Amino acid sequence: MRAVNPASGEALGHSFDMKFARSSRADLDAMADTAFDAIDFLADAPGAQIAGFLEDYAVRLEGDRAGIAQIAHEETALPLAPRLSEVEFNRTTFQLREAARVLRDESWREIARDEKNNLRSTLVPLGGAVVCIGPSNFPLAFNGVSGGDFCAAIAARNPVIAKAHPGHPNTTARLFAHACAARDAAGLPKAALQLFYDCAPEDGEALLAHAGVAALAFTGSRASGMRLKRVCDELGKPASLEMSSVNPVFVASAAGEARAEAIADAWAASVMLGGGQFCTKPGVIFVAGEKAAARVAARAAELMRAAPPAVLLTESVRTHLARAVDALRGAGERVLCGGREISPGFRFEPTLFAVDAAHARKFRSLVMSEAFGPLGIVVAVESDGQLVDFARGLDGQLASTIVSDAADAATRATLLGILRFKAGRVLDEAMPTGVAVSPAMVHGGPMPATGDARFTAVGLPAAAKRFSKALCLDRVRA
Amino acid sequence: MRAVNPASGEALGHSFDMKFARSSRADLDAMADTAFDAIDFLADAPGAQIAGFLEDYAVRLEGDRAGIAQIAHEETALPLAPRLSEVEFNRTTFQLREAARVLRDESWREIARDEKNNLRSTLVPLGGAVVCIGPSNFPLAFNGVSGGDFCAAIAARNPVIAKAHPGHPNTTARLFAHACAARDAAGLPKAALQLFYDCAPEDGEALLAHAGVAALAFTGSRASGMRLKRVCDELGKPASLEMSSVNPVFVASAAGEARAEAIADAWAASVMLGGGQFCTKPGVIFVAGEKAAARVAARAAELMRAAPPAVLLTESVRTHLARAVDALRGAGERVLCGGREISPGFRFEPTLFAVDAAHARKFRSLVMSEAFGPLGIVVAVESDGQLVDFARGLDGQLASTIVSDAADAATRATLLGILRFKAGRVLDEAMPTGVAVSPAMVHGGPMPATGDARFTAVGLPAAAKRFSKALCLDRVRA
Structure with missing residues (x-):
């Protein structure tokens, strides 16, 4: 070695x-x-x-x-x-x-x-x-x-x-x-x-x-x-x-409509933090409402395009990330920015994909697989009901975030009721990167997390x- | 059914x-x-x-x-x-x-x-x-x-x-x-x-x-x-x-010499309790000192011979018990009493085997396998040191009992130090049958218990x- x-x-x-x-x-x-x-x-x-x-x-x-x-x-x-x-x-x-x-x-x-x-x-x-x-x-x-x-x-x-x-x-x-x-x-x-x-x-x-x-x-x-x-x-x-965990973020429709760009700011920063190499990276964000999803994707792409390439921890991390990007491309997913290895060392561009709900269902295991590195996926879903359906279909996660406004209260309650069984940690609004060392922390979750x-x-x-x-x-x- | x-x-x-x-x-x-x-x-x-x-x-x-x-x-x-x-x-x-x-x-x-x-x-x-x-x-x-x-x-x-x-x-x-x-x-x-x-x-x-x-x-x-x-x-x-658990009892040499018969009384009663069909039945008793072991075996045989056949829970329990008895006989172990199926119904005689340390080592998996029913095995070991060796070689157990007198303090301490990792419950003197329902109970233990x-x-x-x-x-x- x-x-x-x-x-x-x-x-x-x-x-x-x-x-x-x-x-x-x-x-x-x-x-x-x-x-x-x-x-x-x-x-x-x-x-x-x-x-x-x-x-x-x-x-x-x-x-x-x-x-x-x-x-x-x-x-x-x-x-x-x-x-x-x-x-x-x-x-x-x-x-x-x-x-x-x-x-x-x-x-x-x-x-x-x-x-x-x-x-x-x-x-x-x-x-x-x-x-x-x-x-x-x-x-x-x-x-x-x-x-x-x-x-x-x-x-x-x-x-x-x-x-x-x-x-x-x-x-x-x-x-x-x-x-x-x-x-x-x-x-x-x-x-x-x-x-x-x-x-x-x-x-x-x-x-x-x-x-x-x-x-x-x-x-x-x-x-x-x-x-x-x-x-x-x-x-x-x-x-x-x-x-492994993708720590999905669920954006309810009223919140998405009211503040798509602010949500994208928080999410993209969390995706890129530490080169995207946190086990709590929110790799996928589900956004209810196609317009809101498009706004989240556009803003995140803007931020990620402007960010420098991440230096990844090892050559192996880069190899795996490149493979994940290739697989998403191979499935016909749309890359909004990034996707390339950069020299010198083990650098990789912040990379963003945009996926619709039908694709996310069809290529579920691909979209919902953890990929270490600065890779994020925006999934546009049509409605809060679809948001809930995706939550129900989740595998075990370390963490999951609900982004909601007052008008989303019912959706939020439904998501909370589902995610409590799916993730070790559930967050309102806050992105999951950053795990406080506290007797009240849970860093865990059902398999495969x-x-x-x-x-x-x-x-x-x-x-x-x-x-x-x-x-x-x-x-x-x- | x-x-x-x-x-x-x-x-x-x-x-x-x-x-x-x-x-x-x-x-x-x-x-x-x-x-x-x-x-x-x-x-x-x-x-x-x-x-x-x-x-x-x-x-x-x-x-x-x-x-x-x-x-x-x-x-x-x-x-x-x-x-x-x-x-x-x-x-x-x-x-x-x-x-x-x-x-x-x-x-x-x-x-x-x-x-x-x-x-x-x-x-x-x-x-x-x-x-x-x-x-x-x-x-x-x-x-x-x-x-x-x-x-x-x-x-x-x-x-x-x-x-x-x-x-x-x-x-x-x-x-x-x-x-x-x-x-x-x-x-x-x-x-x-x-x-x-x-x-x-x-x-x-x-x-x-x-x-x-x-x-x-x-x-x-x-x-x-x-x-x-x-x-x-x-x-x-x-x-x-x-x-599965055999819940072994370890009798240190001074205790065995001082009160072999009283120990046999407690053990044989525990082996026969409920037809020997408790998961905490102390199926095997290791006795340090060949004389003490012979006394334990003789007294237990006397009690078990005098006891009526147990009615077992199901035909399957009887079949498995008969197989275990046959296997022990086949290995050349000495049956002191019992060993037969009795009619009507699913009856079986209280059955006692006496085994020496060399046999217990040679046929370890046989001697140390749980057999539901009124079957007990006395293992005569030469010394407290051998008692400790058998404790070290144990698989996971629900419970295990140490029988010791003041002169056995060092052996008892060594056994306690070993058994704490081998069994969910460790007892001084008391037989393991009888599990108190209490917040301070542990009914558990390492695999295969x-x-x-x-x-x-x-x-x-x-x-x-x-x-x-x-x-x-x-x-x-x-």
């Missing part, structure tokens, strides 16, 4: 490069064996000791803020400031401290007592490591060695075996060095946190089957997620999977429960 | 018999279509209205206590009193009232608010029916139309499509009649609760795939559970599966969360 600068397409050299070898099955077996050294330790350690590790880790990261942000910027082409050095950085350290908080207050445990029957129930760790596989698009806040799944797994007192994303190995190595220093300073066993960079898919599956591994946390593509889900399902091991709509990947203590086991101590002596 | 009296093996006639036809795929499709009539109603109804239905249902059951218990007794051969008419009956009405309580107090919802970010998160229903498939061994308290899964599904405001167990169709029909009367009196839609008696396996799978069905609750055999798990996993629909160790099937509000979906309302207007 070589680190690459997406802005230039050229290889990046860093002192950590020698570590980026592919791990063999024996290497991975050894990591899973090693995890046993940390399972009981973490289950039994004072919460304050593990919390201290996380808090010290956050401090160490803050001491290397500029360096980490710079490396992440080079590897991902995401903006240095404020995105990496402030927004994502602060989110990362905040999450570490939130995990420390729930370790201290034990709020993740759902403790219940029954004095009469002498029962005590509590969530406990899973008894094995959580394999954390992070995505390309948040090199810090969803990194397997520092991100939300890492925090949740450690909050529930599980060891972590992380896999670095190939898009930012140096960033991961740098984070991991701080994590290890904090781990050692806190007196946690080395096995509490392990990292590998690459493996053959079948060796990854063998790792999941190892007795030292209890669960998977995966954020990435639907194809990889579904493959790993099958492996974990067969093993009976929990898999937290964040996979995630693997299980009962859970959230963001927001502690709830997110920690993904990596826990229920235990009742029945008449057990203190 | 014909109802059969297990005590005589003869067919039972009741006025409901004409309903026990096998449902076609079209019938099941129609039920799932119908479920849509109840989804929004239940999601939006006042909690008190649904709670009122459950409370009225409980009252109606109490008004027919003798009749229901009598029919259940005829169909299952379980003791009329106190088992059916009191213990299981009261458990059933208590569970209905617990579900009503959590509907009133909304404690199942896990509501979280974030005023600063204007977020409200809550669990909501799944947006489809829960298919409830109950087991043979609790005709009331785990029945698909009145039992724990039914209560949990309704508590989380989901419609229920129940499948009657073939072992007690008349009981189920009688319960269902009361449920429907209460449902209608409370003004709930008929689609809130539907029942079928039988279907082809492939039609059952098609039912699970229907958009009107959101989840499965299954209590039954491991083979059927795993088949249904694969179907639900592929669909991304939650499946709550309670499958259940499909997901994060959940419990008993104890509200937690059990309701199995049939819920997480939702965040993000800047949604009130």
Whole structure:
């Protein structure tokens, strides 16, 4: 594995490069064996000791803020400031401290007592490591060695075996060095946190089957997620999977007529944010009323045409985006702007398609498939009734937005009644990009958005429960 | 389907018999279509209205206590009193009232608010029916139309499509009649609760795939559970599966030496309770020390030899039990007592095997497989260290008991540290049969005991969360 600068397409050299070898099955077996050294330790350690590790880790990261942000910027082409050095950085350290908080207050445990029957129930760790596989698009806040799944797994007192994303190995190595220093300073066993960079898919599956591994946390593509889900399902091991979502926006007719351009402004900005590489990108906007839809499309095209090409995270992201654009074109969809790869590096023009309702129904799986990158689709539907029909036909989503005015109240209520079952998060007006880290957040949703709509990947203590086991101590002596 | 009296093996006639036809795929499709009539109603109804239905249902059951218990007794051969008419009956009405309580107090919802970010998160229903498939061994308290899964599904405001167990169709029909009367009196839609008696396996799978069905609750055999798990996993629909467990007892050396006979008394009684047809039956007891193990085996054999044959729930239970006994004999295990089918009806002698540690390792999957019925296995192990080794090698269990004295403190601590990850419930001294219905209960455990160790099937509000979906309302207007 070589680190690459997406802005230039050229290889990046860093002192950590020698570590980026592919791990063999024996290497991975050894990591899973090693995890046993940390399972009981973490289950039994004072919460304050593990919390201290996380808090010290956050401090160490803050001491290397500029360096980490710079490396992440080079590897991902995401903006240095404020995105990496402030927004994502602060989110990362905040999450570490939130995990420390729930370790201290034990709020993740759902403790219940029954004095009469002498029962005590509590969530406990899973008894094995959580394999954390992070995505390309948040090199810090969803990194397997520092991100939300890492925090949740450690909050529930599980060891972590992380896999670095190939898009930012140096960033991961740098984070991991701080994590290890904090781990050692806190007196946690080395096995509490392990990292590998690459493996053959079948060796990854063998790792999941190892007795030292209890669960998977995966954020990435639907194809990889579904493959790993099958492996974990067969093993009976929990898999937290964040996979794919188009996060549709529904614009009711009165709102569309009254303020199509303002809606287009908000939507197009959300589509292009971060190069369109958010899992909450609102990839499709359904607009009731053909005139309103045409106005949304025209305004969005104007904005997207004026915007610079996005530098995508990896060559693979660009390849997939180009394929999605080609497929939409092949289906006869009308491209309003963009659609081309640009040099140097992995650039792509902001791209807008306009689709009518009949086409959207005919090519439903194409229109409603997530495509990472600055690609948006406006679907013109004839009526609020059609809007509702499209909502009813949705697959599971991370988020979905309703845009409505007072005259749209009935449509809005109907959409809310449908979307509550379809999406993990429903918004009035606001675009879905931007996921607040809060105990009241749900970053989840029915398959294929995630693997299980009962859970959230963001927001502690709830997110920690993904990596826990229920235990009742029945008449057990203190 | 014909109802059969297990005590005589003869067919039972009741006025409901004409309903026990096998449902076609079209019938099941129609039920799932119908479920849509109840989804929004239940999601939006006042909690008190649904709670009122459950409370009225409980009252109606109490008004027919003798009749229901009598029919259940005829169909299952379980003791009329106190088992059916009191213990299981009261458990059933208590569970209905617990579900009503959590509907009133909304404690199942896990509501979280974030005023600063204007977020409200809550669990909501799944947006489809829960298919409830109950087991043979609790005709009331785990029945698909009145039992724990039914209560949990309704508590989380989901419609229920129940499948009657073939072992007690008349009981189920009688319960269902009361449920429907209460449902209608409370003004709930008929689609809130539907029942079928039988279907082809492939039609059952098609039912699970229907958009009107959101989840499965299954209590039954491991083979059927795993088949249904694969179907639900592929669909991304939650499946709550309670499958198989041997609930091992570990007797540490000092305790075994000090009181082998008293331990055998408690264990043998637990093995024979309810004809050995509890999912929490402690099917295997590991005893450290060969002398102590021999004493446990001798005393248990004495008790089991003196006990009358158990009348098993169905012919199928007897067939499976006879097969398990034959397989153990075929592996050369030593039968200390019992082992024979007895007439009339589906009777079987209480049966005890004694196994040494080497055999238990060699035939591990045989010894450690659940066999419904009055079958117990004493495994003699040489030392506390071997006891610990067997604990480490366990598959997932619903429950496990440690029997120890003061001198066994270190062994007990080691076993506790292992069993917390292996079983949903760990007990000091007490045998695992007898599951208190309490918010602090965990009736769950890692696969193959259940499909997901994060959940419990008993104890509200937690059990309701199995049939819920997480939702965040993000800047949604009130």
